[in-house]
Amino acid sequence: MARPIKDTPILYGSDAKRFEERMKNPPKVSSEKRAEIRKSYEAIMKMMTD
Helix, strand or coil: CCCCCCCCCCCCHHHHHHHHHHHHCCCCCCHHHHHHHHHHHHHHHHHHHC
C-alpha cells in the first residue's frame, strides 16, 4: 500500500523571499538548450504513442 503524501512545508523568512524572487525571475534558458529539451521531449512522446 502506498504511503500517504506529506503536507507541503511553508517557507518563512529569507527562504520565502528567495523562493518568491526565483519565481518572479526564472533562470534564462538558451535557445540551444531549449531545442535540446524539445527534441528529448518529442522522442519520449513518440515512444509513448508507438
